[in-house]
Amino acid sequence: MRPTVQLRRLNPAVALATLLAAAGCAAPTSAGEGAEGTNPFLDDGSGKEDTGYINSAGLEVEVTLESDISVPSSRVFDAPADLAQYAVTYLRKRHEFYLELLAEDSTAPERVEWLVDGSWISHSEAQSVDRAKLTHFRMQNVNAVLLNRTASNISAGQAWTARVPAKQYSIFSDAGDKCADYNSHIHLDQGVYWYLWNPERSGCSAELTDLTVTIEELLPRNPPSYPEYDELWKDNELTAVVLFGELDDGSDIHNDYNWAGADRFGRWLEDAGFVESTGAPIGRRFVKTSGELKTTIDIYYPDAFRSVVDYANMANWQRAVSEHEVVIYLGHSVLGTGSAYSDVRYPSDYQIFVIGGCLGYEYYVRPVLEGKGGWENVDTVSSIVENGYGELNNIAGSLLGKLIEGFEHGGSASWQDILGAMTQKLGHSHFGASGARDNCFSPQGDRCDGPPPVEGTTYENTTPVAIPDNDPAGVDSTIEVPDSTTIASLTVEIDIAHTYTGDLKVVLSHGGAEQVLWDNAGGGGHDIHARVPGDGFRGMNAGGTWSLRVVDSAAVDTGSIERWALVVTPQG
Numbered sequence: 001m002r003p004t005v006q007l008r009r010l011n012p013a014v015a016l017a018t019l020l021a022a023a024g025c026a027a028p029t030s031a032g033e034g035a036e037g038t039n040p041f042l043d044d045g046s047g048k049e050d051t052g053y054i055n056s057a058g059l060e061v062e063v064t065l066e067s068d069i070s071v072p073s074s075r076v077f078d079a080p081a082d083l084a085q086y087a088v089t090y091l092r093k094r095h096e097f098y099l100e101l102l103a104e105d106s107t108a109p110e111r112v113e114w115l116v117d118g119s120w121i122s123h124s125e126a127q128s129v130d131r132a133k134l135t136h137f138r139m140q141n142v143n144a145v146l147l148n149r150t151a152s153n154i155s156a157g158q159a160w161t162a163r164v165p166a167k168q169y170s171i172f173s174d175a176g177d178k179c180a181d182y183n184s185h186i187h188l189d190q191g192v193y194w195y196l197w198n199p200e201r202s203g204c205s206a207e208l209t210d211l212t213v214t215i216e217e218l219l220p221r222n223p224p225s226y227p228e229y230d231e232l233w234k235d236n237e238l239t240a241v242v243l244f245g246e247l248d249d250g251s252d253i254h255n256d257y258n259w260a261g262a263d264r265f266g267r268w269l270e271d272a273g274f275v276e277s278t279g280a281p282i283g284r285r286f287v288k289t290s291g292e293l294k295t296t297i298d299i300y301y302p303d304a305f306r307s308v309v310d311y312a313n314m315a316n317w318q319r320a321v322s323e324h325e326v327v328i329y330l331g332h333s334v335l336g337t338g339s340a341y342s343d344v345r346y347p348s349d350y351q352i353f354v355i356g357g358c359l360g361y362e363y364y365v366r367p368v369l370e371g372k373g374g375w376e377n378v379d380t381v382s383s384i385v386e387n388g389y390g391e392l393n394n395i396a397g398s399l400l401g402k403l404i405e406g407f408e409h410g411g412s413a414s415w416q417d418i419l420g421a422m423t424q425k426l427g428h429s430h431f432g433a434s435g436a437r438d439n440c441f442s443p444q445g446d447r448c449d450g451p452p453p454v455e456g457t458t459y460e461n462t463t464p465v466a467i468p469d470n471d472p473a474g475v476d477s478t479i480e481v482p483d484s485t486t487i488a489s490l491t492v493e494i495d496i497a498h499t500y501t502g503d504l505k506v507v508l509s510h511g512g513a514e515q516v517l518w519d520n521a522g523g524g525g526h527d528i529h530a531r532v533p534g535d536g537f538r539g540m541n542a543g544g545t546w547s548l549r550v551v552d553s554a555a556v557d558t559g560s561i562e563r564w565a566l567v568v569t570p571q572g
Contacts, residue, residue, distance in 0.1 A: 040397035040425055041272035041404075059151035060219040063099070066138040067211035070166055073131040077109045077123070079168065080137045085194035087162035087211045088362065093198070096147040097160060098361065098384040099213070112137050140216070145361065145384050145432065148529040159214045163199045166207040179204035195335060225436040226443075227379060227403065227418075229411035231350035232325055233293075238407045241298040241324040242396050243317070245331015245357075246306040247389055253303050258330065261393050262301050268397055269297060282316055290408045297400070298324065307331050308338025308357065308364075318344055326352045326403070330392040333357030333364070342367040352379050352403075356395050358386040365434050375435035379415070383430045391426055398425040411443050416491065420533045427501065427521030429530055456491070457483070459546075460565035467498065467550050469558050474505075474551030477561050484543035485570035490534030492517055492566060496550065497527050498559025503552050504528070510546045513537060520553065527559075534566075542568045 065087065069079045084099070091097035113120045115136040116129055126134055146154060165171045171179065172190040180188055180196035188196060199208055232238050242265060244258040253259065266284055270276065274286035274297065283300040304316045308331070321327055321344050334357075341355075341364045351372065355364045360382030372378035381399060402421040406413025415436045423429045440448035465477050492508055494517060506518035506528070515536035518528060548564050 038425075039268045039271055040394060040401040040421070041268055043398075043401060043421065043425075059146045059154060061144050061146060061154070061215050062217040062219065063142050063144050064138055064140045064214045064216055065099075065142060065211060066136075066214070067164065068136050068166075068209050069168075070135065070209075071169055075169060076131050076134050077112075077126075080112045080139055081109065082194075083164055083168050083211060084139065086164040086168065086197045087213065089194055089197045090162040090164065090199070091160065091213065092385070095160065096150040097213070098145045098147065099142060111141070112139050144213075147384065147429070148527060154215060154218060156215055156217060159212050162211045162213060163208050164211045165197075165199075166209040171206060175204065175206040179206045192335065225415050225433075225439050225447075226411060226413075226441045227352060227406065227415065227436075228350050228439055228441045229406060230441050232407060233411075236292050237294045237296060238326070238404065239296045239298075239324045240326035240328065240400060241300060241320045242328045242400075243300040243305050243320055243330065244302055244392075245308075245310075245329065246302040247331065253306075256302050257389050258302050258392065261330070261389075262299050265393055265396065266299055268393075272401075282319065293408055295404055295407065302331075305329075305331075307334060308340040309334050310340075314340070314343070321345075321351075322347055325350070326354070326400070328354040328356060328396045328399070330356035330396060333359060336363035341371065344371065346371040346373075348373075348377065350377055352381070354396065354399060355380060355382040356387065356392060358383065361432065361434070369435070375438060379433055379435045379439070381419075381431055381433050384432070385430045387430075394425045395422065395431070398422045411441060415439075416531065417533050420491075420531055423530050424518075424521070424532060456489070456567040456569040458493075458565050458567050460493070460563060461548075462563045464563075465561040467496075467504070467552050467559050467561065469552050470555040472551060472553070474549050475561070477548045477550075477564060479546045479548075479564070479566055481542050481544060481546060481566065481568070483568075484541055485568065487534075487537055487540050487542050487568055488571040489569040490537050490542075490566060492532045492534050492548075493564060494518070494528050494530050494532065494548075495561075495563040496529075496559060497562050498552075498557065499526055500554070500557035501526065501528055503554040503557055504559075505551045505553065507549045507551075508534060508537075508546065509549065510537060511540055511544060513540065517548075531567075542566075542570070 065084055067083060069076070069083060071079045088099045091099060110123045112123055114126045114129070114134050116126070116133050120138070121129065167174060169190070171193050172188070177188055179199055179201060180193055181198045181201065183196055186192060186196065198204070199206065244262040246253060247257045250256060266276070266286065269286040272288070274288045277285040277287050280298060282304050283298055286297045286299070288295050300316065300320060305313045305320070308329070317340055336359070353368050357364065361384045365380050365382055368378060368380050369375065387395065398421045399418055402413045402418040406417070415433045419431060419433060422431050440446050459479050459481050461477055461479050463477070465475055467475055494506060496504065496506070498504060502520050504518055505516065505520055508515050508517055513536055515534060517532045518530070546566060548561065550561055552558070
């Protein structure tokens with residue numbers, strides 16, 4: 001992912017007063033909650049490398065934002081970035097179009113150009129222009145992720161329109177709550193109106209204008225890419241910390257949802273062969289050895305670091321960052337207002353940061369990158385939407401489980417494998433990895449100086465097939481592979497349209513073997529767009545008939561197999 005335009009930090013006082021309770025994550029009733037009881041560390045899989053984009057259902061693009069503004073002269077240079085926040089919410093809610101704009105600094109004004117007397121001028125040139133002429137702007141080189149169907153049939157030059165307020169700085173006094181969605185945990189005011197923005201709500205009478213978002217460049221879908229295992233192996237120890245932030249409003253933090261989550265995570269580790277060590281500096285420490293390799297995982301409970309605005313416990317956050325190669329934060333994002341990621345001192349060695357706060361891609365990727373000084377020093381995993389309480393343990397567990405597998409088995413688990421494991425466990429592809437595109441490590445050798453890994457061959461079926469409703473027999477779709485090759489790794493791409501993915505079970509079979517790719521995951525979510533590692537077929541001959549069976553086990557909701565594909569990487 002390339003560096004992107006950033007916005008000004010929001011008012012921390014607003015964050016603490018009104019947003020901490022729920023702005024970071026959704027209520028504990030998400031699609032991923034039902035699977036939380038299963039232990040990701042016990043999932044079986046070879047973790048061999050595969051191919052595909054770093055977000056299994058998404059495409060990263062660069063866009064240009066352009067719009068009129070009508071604001072007081074004193075607010076002119078703030079206005080483009082502030083108006084763009086309304087576009088973030090508008091596109092996110094309607095089109096699975098996620099602009100990466102919100103973070104910790106004020107670089108946005110310098111990136112804006114102004115249309116004056118028919119010509120575009122820079123920010124510096126605009127300083128000497130009559131501000132009454134600064135009524136139309138554009139902001140270029142903004143990164144965004146398009147997910148699922150929005151990512152299909154996209155080309156440079158396509159434009160999207162976001163409806164935004166014509167008078168952005170008076171929207172609360174002009175429209176009251178008529179143009180905002182209700183949220184029981186967020187007190188509506190001018191400062192947070194953008195986050196709850198809904199101009200299509202019945203009764204909204206605000207004057208609107210269009211903000212145009214134009215696709216300028218489609219960034220390449222990633223070849224196989226890996227964590228920098230050679231860096232993680234240097235001392236034969238993988239060190240990770242999972243920080244469980246405070247989620248609830250209760251007076252007793254020991255009854256917080258995440259306190260029980262931290263306890264559960266400890267049990268998962270013990271079931272997977274980890275042994276709790278005495279004398280942990282903070283929280284609890286678990287250790288497991290495999291030959292000469294050791295994995296150490298620390299668990300910080302909510303009282304150790306409550307949120308990204310927990311300035312009283314910043315020393316604990318600093319210790320977590322300083323002492324661990326993998327840092328996983330599971331808590332509220334506070335609408336990007338927390339300074340934890342920008343204020344901490346980062347070590348110089350390679351690290352992996354997992355930003356478990358909601359909309360982490362939009363909020364906190366950039367400050368981590370700036371703190372680490374470049375993508376060669378860090379990879380980040382973050383979500384482009386809100387996370388449910390019930391998903392947090394599975395975020396950390398599925399990622400660490402697959403990463404540890406790769407650490408212990410020759411660096412075999414790629415980022416695509418790791419994200420695929422997260423997709424299977426969570427029932428969606430909202431998480432992606434940034435900074436991994438140009439990583440040098442691969443099990444075959446240095447990807448930067450040596451020969452690149454072998455690319456995969458794709459075989460696909462694009463004929464739609466209706467899925468029988470509430471029928472245990474299901475329906476089969478097949479692919480004939482003409483090439484007789486031994487499979488080193490396999491990825492299965494699935495595109496299924498359905499109105500309730502929790503009804504579906506998807507099984508791949510070939511040559512007498514089968515693997516469950518989707519097992520009634522996702523709850524009431526719509527559609528499956530996933531890339532799943534086909535570990536069960538490694539070492540088999542790819543030639544012949546492959547069958548994808550989809551079974552809908554409940555009535556009412558219906559759908560169809562739209563497309564599926566096999567991406568085969570041969571041995572040798």
